[in-house]
Amino acid sequence: MLHPRIQEVTERVILRSKATRDAYMARINYAKSQTRVRAGLGCGNLAHVMAACSKDEKDLLKDDIQPNLAIINSYNDMLSAHVPYKDYPDLIKNIAKKYNSTAQVAGGVPAMCDGVTQGRDGMELSLFSRDVIAMSTAISLSHDVFDGVFCLGVCDKIVPGLLIGALSFGHLPTMFLPAGPMQSGLPNKEKARVRQQFAQGKVGREELLAAESASYHSAGTCTFYGTANSNQMLMEIMGLHLPGSSFVNPYTDLREGLTAHAVQTMLEQLIDSKNAPCLAEVISEKTIINGLVGLLATGGSTNHAIHLVAIAKAAGVELTWKDMSDLSEVVPLLARIYPNGHADVNHFQAAGGMGYLMRELRSAGFLHNDVKTILGEGLDAYTTEPMIASDSSLIMTTEQGPAKIKWVDCPADSLDPEVLRSVSDAFSPQGGLQLLTGNLGQAVIKVSAVAKEHQVVTAPAKVFDSQSGLQAAFARGELETDFIAVIKEQGPKAKGMPELHKLTPIMASQQDKGFKVAIVTDGRMSGASGKVPAAIHLAPEAIEGGVIAKIREGDLITLDAPNGSLIVHVGEAELAAREAQFSVQTNTFGTGRELFAGFRNTVSSADLGASAFGLIYPENK
Incomplete structure (x- = not known):
């Protein structure tokens, strides 16, 4: 049974949003009803689309039968969270080729880091970068020659911007591909201690830089539970990631296998069923409430008090801070991740991760199960966790491609109750x-x-x-x-x-x-x-x-x-x-x-x- 407060807030959001949501969905349904765009392109237009493609790719694009996938990439090699995306386009294209399909990097979006711009003038562009990213995403997709979208982004404004932009093309199936967090470095408690000592003049810049560098030390997302990792939680609980994929470290067989599986999933849906869930169907009023519940239950970033409102608006949904506050009164706090505790997201993942969290919330009536995800109807799949298939016949060699992935039930109990807990043993009866x-x-x-x-x-x-x-x-x-x-x-x-x-x-x-x-x-x-x-x-x-x-x-x-x-x-x-x-x-x-x-x-x-x-x-x- 759904918790009464979840039901109450959801109903008022649906009622408040009826006109705007209906108008948005009317536009989406109109776009879905149109003939495939590539079929109507003039010869000059199509020639530009495929000018740099191989002969095989040109043949596929000319025939306009097999899917052509858009890749929107936030890769740059300065910011650790986005460095792993360098190799993603080639992997996506290789998987598409096996399905006799094509994929193209439709565009790139800027990815700035608040950690670099803290206390500097550049920070005044940070929030605005979200809307620049949204517009860049729309421009990338405006060529209108794609059948599905992969959004590659992790950090603070990048994921909300990608999603807002993609919702303008909500008639297309859309998946977000995470890059994963870096391995754990200097414990967060020690990092905070050194920062305070520096502020008090007890240690110098050399000691502070050593501590910071031991914390942020390799490719991948920063491991504290700030906006970047809150983004990843949101994309999973809202059904835009594969189950259990948010917090798998970069450059591992499991990470590569999950990325490949996401591409396979979309292509199979597009080729076989012709009925892949479109983004507008996934991002509904109930999905947004699910995302908000996840944010509250994990003590996530306050930035999403802004971003979720903007994301909802892009889908024709009117969300308010009062909705958030009313839900916070009843949603229990189930996770303690720095800065709400001393553990990082790697510890959260090891303790049971998103599968455990979502199973607990759903079982206690805090999540809507009657929602669509990139996998179809309901959240059953999201109470499991991915593993490399142990059957040797299912494991592909490096030459063959990424490892095969299977999903198993998440742990029955939290493996670390100092980090992740059940609803019956919550850290707090209220959200953060x-x-x-x-x-x-x-x-x-x-x-x-x-x-x-x-x-x-x-x-x-x-x-x-x-x-x-x-x-x-x-x-x-x-x-x-x-x-x-x-x-x-x-x-x-x-x-x-x-x-x-x-x-x-x-x-x-x-x-x-x-x-x-x-x-x-x-x-x-x-x-x-x-x-x-x-x-x-x-x-x-x-x-x-x-x-x-x-x-x-x-x-x-x-x-x-x-x-x-x-x-x-x-x-x-x-x-x-x-x-x-x-x-x-x-x-x-x-x-x-x-x-x-x-x-x-x-x-x-x-x-x-x-x-x-x-x-x-x-x-x-």
Whole structure:
């Protein structure tokens, strides 16, 4: 039986979205009803499609009988998570060839790393890169000569951008192919300790760099449970990955075998049944609720309070922060992965991984089972885990191709209850995300990593217009007190909503000294939000008339996570009389920021997805 709250929230999302979803699906159904595009191409058009292809590929493309698959690739060789994608196109093409089909790299999308741009001007382009990726995906597919799509992406904005863009071509079957996390390096607890020591001046840059390099040390996704790995969880629980494939390490036989199996699966569906589930059928209101439940149950990235809203809009679904908060009240926290614990995603995978998690959630009524996935109807397959087939007759040699894969039941019990637990033994009866409302507006807070004694803070405000301002105040010794750091003018319209990770070590060190501290900002803290309470994504933002711009030094603020309130203790009349204060130092030039003026002018508020384009389908046109 479905949990009553899951049913309630789902029904209101479906009702709220009826007009927009119907309009979106009408467009998809129209696209599905059209003649295959390649059949209608002029000779000049088709010649361009296949100019660089081999003779065999040209023959297949001319005949317009066998599938032609699009590859949208985020490969670059600077960022560890995307390095493994270098070899994926050749593997996909080789599998397609065995099925007498073709595959082409339709386009590439940018992949920037928030870990590189933290505290730097480039971070102001980070959130906007999601919409650039969405548009790049649409441009790549706009040649309209494909029968299926493979999206190759891992990290923070790349996966949401790929999905938003692909939903404009939702009539096509679409799969996401993960690259997997790097092997475990320096334990996360030790990494956090060195960061705090550096912030306190107890160790130097050399020691800090050594610790960071021991943490981020090889190809693959960073192993902490930030936005990148939350993306992978989402793609699997929403049915866009093969079961159990999200957290398999790169350059292993299992990883290569899973990639090959995904290609085989799509081609068999397209060739044999002609009825491969299209992306629009997979991404439904119920699928989005499933994704949100997974996010809450694992204490995933707060970035998805923004991304899920934008993804839903792209599919004609209207999702709100209230929906998220209401679900968080009942969805239990089943995983503790850094920064919500000390383990990393490799430990999560070893403890039982996604198969165990999804079986637990479904059995307890927290997941919709009547959904479509890339494999068809229902989630049965997603309660299993992949293995290399042990039967020697099923294992292919290197010359023959990737190893064959089989799926087995996931463990009956968690293999590490410090990392992954059952619903009956949850770490917390509630999820990790809370909506905060009050006279400051609305914000979200990730509470899964915040100890209960720190979830309510009342303290005077210290107001800054940048995280560097807070760093300077710390260096001057001005933060040896209870305070709430107010970091304003960081919203989408002001600065593109940069992540403010530089705040975490300083605020954590002050909290460890016994001071009551918290953060309030219209910027982001992301999946690395840690043990310090942080009210983030505040809307309306300062530059749009948000009350945060009227907060003065010393104003008393209460952040009350358990009761969902965020209040500045200033009378209504006085607040109304105050003028908003803005920094004169805001710089929108340099590091490419001048190119994004149009984005800053049109971007929606964080609670509406912080999107530079509407993606709402109010009527069927």
